[in-house]
Amino acid sequence: MGELRSKSEHTEAVRTGRRICVVVNTRSRRGRHLYPEVVRTLRAEGFEPIRLYPLDDPRRLRATLEAALDAKPDLLVVGGGDGTLSAAVKHVAHRDVALGVLPLGTTNNFARSLGLPLDLPGAIRVFHTGKVADIDLGIAGDREFANLASFGVSVEVAGKVKPWLKRVLGRAAYPLTALTILPHHQPFRAFITVDGHRHELLTHQLNIANGRFHGGWQVAKDISIDNGRLVAYQLGSGKRLRLLLETLTRATTGRWSSLAGGPFVVGREMLLETEPPMAADVDGEVRLMTPITIRTVPNGLRVMVPDHFVDS
Template sequence: MRRQGERPGGPTMSSMTELRSKAEHTEAIRRDRRIAVVINTRSRRGRRHYFEVLDQIHALGFEPLAEFPVVNPKRLRAHLDRALETKPDLLVVGGGDGTLSSAVRHVAHRDVALGVLPLGTTNNFARSLGLPLDLAGAIRVFDTGKVADIDLGMAEDRPFANLASFGVSVEVAGTVKPWLKRVLGRPAYPLTALTILPGHKPFKAILTVDGKRHELLTDQLNIANGRFHGGWQVARDISIDNGMLVAYQLGSGKKLRLLGETLVRATTGRWRSLAGGPFVMGREMLLETEPPMAADVDGEVRLRTPIRLRVVPNGLRVMVPSEFEDS
């Protein structure tokens, strides 16, 4: 058995909870079928597919302990708490990355696996886990997949699964129109960025990693735990299970270059490699900016720089395809 601290916001991180081995946990899900389901029906595909999801889950022989359609996003956390009160082995959550980031904070460090249904626009977290993006494929993973422990990012005391970002993306997140996301999907974000960039001022970022200080001028800085941003892969060799955070900038303070990069990203989803940079990797990072800036942590704007970020190896238990490489 392995021990881990309870989630922030619940018992303190110093308190301990007992976790089954991953093999034992996988076997329990397949044998006992103890699951609870929470689906955000306000997500891009949630309302349209809610009953289809439940039908497919039942068809696989699961009889959920509880089923919660989330009509009011403000009630999401309450529904997650009620679902966890049924003591499932697998908590199935359907929605976009914002919905799943809330679920991550509830499940982190607990002896329950998170089952992911990708019902959003970009589905970065599902992509980082190597999950099928079609509903039938994602649901089959609950029956044929395995339990894995993946890394959890921490921005101060806030857990995050995928990304903390600073700069123009914070404005984009608050500006992009819901109807545009429904119509265009992933391209809605870079296209909205193109309308904001001409009036955006670059900022100075000071990143301290392993005692080394990195200074840069940029319009956008991202610190990633996952592999995807905006639905496109950041780099071939980023992993959500390598015990490292990766910081990278978009643009170098030069508007024309950043506009060009954004257009390429919107149209091609260009792959890059960590070996090709510019990337900074580390287990812990201190970020300072001039001027101080808001941080978008997995879709929530709650923190401001300076901010300390770190990775918690094996901080989150998830259900993944059997071929997922779990270190």
């Protein structure tokens, strides 16, 4: 995609040139409600967007992102939930443009992994007080992702969680929806091969994380979106009761009571096999099946982050 500027040069260009394009998913109630405030706050912070795209048809997201990138902005500001931002990541990856994140979703996992303020004024302020950083991406099969590839209960939850429940309960809607699915869900056996070692486990839920957050809660304190490693972990064991208890703890306290089945499995590349073969939810897209190879793409994406973000 061409030569990339140094991060310091890119940061200076964003702060002084302020050449930005803005895409906001206005299909959701929150996006529609906040869009005028997004424009007003950007202008109050000294940004006059080259182009503004209030998007009310998700089918036009890909074409809209490409149109915005054709204007050659230094910063592409995207407002929406993790699904919208995941689509943006695929378009911005490996380009000489930084992604500016406006966290307008329910869980905002990607924004949390970047250490961004979750309030709109705070997130926008980062565009002129923060810096450009290069972060890692994951790639599952041929699909790049920012945050998470997951297998098991969560794939069903993603398809069944009600939009009205997300509006009312926020991130708690996901574990509570899981409670309705778990009583009939069958455990599966997973085999993860990393650096020549094959790990076997029986579980209802397996996640392979590039980012630090899942469902709006931190997976572990020492996970980073910029350390060149993926982290695999199971939620619960093969026993429904254990997973039910962990899900309830998660819904009521936002904390992990445990990471069942031993330590994390950490590596730069993982081969995942399951019995039976299973669908993969890759940052909200369910299109791949196991067996699948998942690996990191170091420094695959430019993003605007707070100045305190540790960029390795």
